[in-house]
Amino acid sequence: MWKFLLPFAAFVALVVLFAMGLNPNRDIHALPSPLIGKPAPEFTLTDVLDETRVVTNSTLKGQVYVLNVWASWCLPCRQEHEALLAISREKAVPIIGLDYMDDRNKAKMLLEQLGNPYTAVPFDKDGRTAIDWGVYGAPETYLVNAKGQIVFKFISPMTQEIWEKEFLPRIAAARSGA
Amino acid sequence: MIRAQAVLWTLALAFWTGAFAQEQGPGLDPHGQLQNPVLQHRFERITKELRCLVCQNESIADSNVELASDLRRQVREMLVAGKSDDTIFKFMTDRYGEFVRFAPPLTAKTALIWGAPFFMMLLGGFIIFRVVRQRSRMPLDE
Numbered sequence: 001m002w003k004f005l006l007p008f009a010a011f012v013a014l015v016v017l018f019a020m021g022l023n024p025n026r027d028i029h030a031l032p033s034p035l036i037g038k039p040a041p042e043f044t045l046t047d048v049l050d051e052t053r054v055v056t057n058s059t060l061k062g063q064v065y066v067l068n069v070w071a072s073w074c075l076p077c078r079q080e081h082e083a084l085l086a087i088s089r090e091k092a093v094p095i096i097g098l099d100y101m102d103d104r105n106k107a108k109m110l111l112e113q114l115g116n117p118y119t120a121v122p123f124d125k126d127g128r129t130a131i132d133w134g135v136y137g138a139p140e141t142y143l144v145n146a147k148g149q150i151v152f153k154f155i156s157p158m159t160q161e162i163w164e165k166e167f168l169p170r171i172a173a174a175r176s177g178a
Numbered sequence: 179m180i181r182a183q184a185v186l187w188t189l190a191l192a193f194w195t196g197a198f199a200q201e202q203g204p205g206l207d208p209h210g211q212l213q214n215p216v217l218q219h220r221f222e223r224i225t226k227e228l229r230c231l232v233c234q235n236e237s238i239a240d241s242n243v244e245l246a247s248d249l250r251r252q253v254r255e256m257l258v259a260g261k262s263d264d265t266i267f268k269f270m271t272d273r274y275g276e277f278v279r280f281a282p283p284l285t286a287k288t289a290l291i292w293g294a295p296f297f298m299m300l301l302g303g304f305i306i307f308r309v310v311r312q313r314s315r316m317p318l319d320e
Contacts, residue, residue, distance in 0.1 A: 031231070031274070031275060031277055032275065033275070034271065034272060034273070034274070034275040034276075035272075035273065101244060101248075126248070127244070127245070127248045128248075131248060131249070131252060131273060132273065133273070134273040134274050134275075136231035136232055136245055136274065137231075137232060137245070
């Protein structure tokens with residue numbers, strides 16, 4: 001009995017494993033962020049649009065906010081720009097646009113030409129703040145709750161659909177104190 | 179003969195160090211290496227141990243991506259500041275997860291990965307032992 005059952009069970013287990021591996025919805029390059037549930041790393045930078053304006057997230061404690069990592073050289077960021085503009089018009093939460101390893105003038109020009117979805121645009125010229133946040137490719141979008149903890153990270157261009165499906169429910173949950 | 183060999187070795191070394199000559203910064207010699215050879219040695223070992231998150235099969239020592247060069251800068255600065263290897267690895271895993279290390283440390287979570295080869299070897303040995311013993315008990319016939 002065991003002689004047949006054991007290899008058969010092993011075979012079934014292998015088939016299940018392969019089926020999971022072949023699942024087209026699974027992104028093998030997606031990495032879960034270790035920062036989920038941890039305090040959002042603090043930063044104090046200057047604003048892209050105004051060199052004299054200091055932008056820090058320490059003043060945002062007690063507020064739910066979104067941090068979007070972008071750059072003028074980043075093509076997929078251009079792709080999500082429209083969606084971010086639409087989202088910013090909803091005024092659901094402040095959207096901080098961390099400008100990642102960019103040229104200040106190019107970033108400024110882009111926001112002037114395409115519109116500015118951000119409430120503040122901290123300028124991370126050498127990418128140090130991005131390293132603190134575990135950024136490995138723009139665009140990335142983080143959701144921070146009122147306690148200042150990162151609750152969600154989305155890697156890829158933002159869309160209206162993702163915003164409604166992944167962000168709005170989490171924002172509502174963060175607001176109700178869950 | 180020995181002299182010729184010495185000259186060749188020196189040349190080879192010169193080429194080899196030249197291959198790393200792209201990086202500049204404070205505390206670096208003209209070859210882009212840390213002035214302290216002990217630190218440079220640790221730097222090379224640590225950066226080979228860290229995965230580049232953009233091109234996930236390359237180490238940050240091998241990768242030309244900007245993120246990799248930023249992380250190399252980070253490692254270099256921490257070394258110069260006198261940080262230990264463990265502190266540097268922890269800095270990286272705190273931000274990027276265990277995945278950033280090519281050889282994850284042995285913990286309860288990774289025990290399966292580290293243990294699997296030994297387990298399979300034992301299992302294979304056991305099966306061979308069983309088969310051989312069974313066959314040795316069979317009557318010898320043509």
